[in-house]
Amino acid sequence: MEEGQPPVSNNRPIISRHGDPTPMYFKLQMILKDEIERRKWRPGHAIPTERTLAQIYQVSLGTVKQALLNLANEGYLNRVQGKGTFVLGSALKSLRYHRLLRSFRDKEAELKMKLLALNEVACSAPADRYLGIRIGQKLYEIKRLFLHAGNPLVYTTSYLPQKLFPDLEKLSASRFEKTPLYLTLEQQYHLPTILNHELFGTTMANRETAQALHVRVGRELLTIEMISFTYRQKPYEYRKTYCLTHEYKVFRETQRRFGSAEGVRPI
DSSP states (O other): OOTTOOOOOTTSOOOOOSSOOSOHHHHHHHHHHHHHHTTSSOTTOBOOOHHHHHHHHTOOHHHHHHHHHHHHHTTSEEEETTTEEEEOOOTTTTOOSOOEESSTTSOOOOOEEEEEEEEEEEOOTTHHHHHTOOTTOEEEEEEEEEEETTEEEEEEEEEEETTTSTTGGGSOHHHHHHSOHHHHHHHHHOOOOOEEEEEEEEEEOOHHHHHHHTOOTTOEEEEEEEEEEEGGGEEEEEEEEEEOOSSOEEOOOOOOOOSSTTOOOOO
């Protein structure tokens, strides 16, 4: 080791400079991404400074800057001038899953959420395929109702692997009713939402959904199936949503994802 170089911890990966054409910044980028995904740094927490990272991994400041910029563009980091670089929480931070409007420029319906049930159930189809777990493994089944002016408009059932979220049932009902589910999971288990996949369709209300939404059996409903993913494209939630759209319509807003370090994400 050259004089003045800081020692490298035995727990730190050494970035090889020989016999590998991969750019140094990309090697560092992959190392930092792995540490974020292993939750060494939690969402919202600052990572070491650029100079500290350069010393730890024995690379130039330019290499560190490029690696951090790339991770910011990928949605892992948020670089705040004058404050530092922070691990991003959910890339869908400003997302509201159920946004209802009568028309474009109309005021958004204010929804109140009611937790109906949180039970432990055995995994069955199609949750096994969507969550990548075996039939019979334990899941949490969460049933919720969203109301506007006391009238039910949205009924959802979510399935989450018990192994990923131990003791979820010990959280209070008010926690689920006051905080979005994805944010509750991020705060409690440090797993941010990176991506959602959604399928829209229609169905006829069965007895359960009709009772929840106060409609007759056979009433046509909008359905939204959703799989939520966290780090390493790991699915953590399968959700089935039923919406009454006779008065309000489901609203979705998307924004261009800018290739900057500002952390702008779709909402």
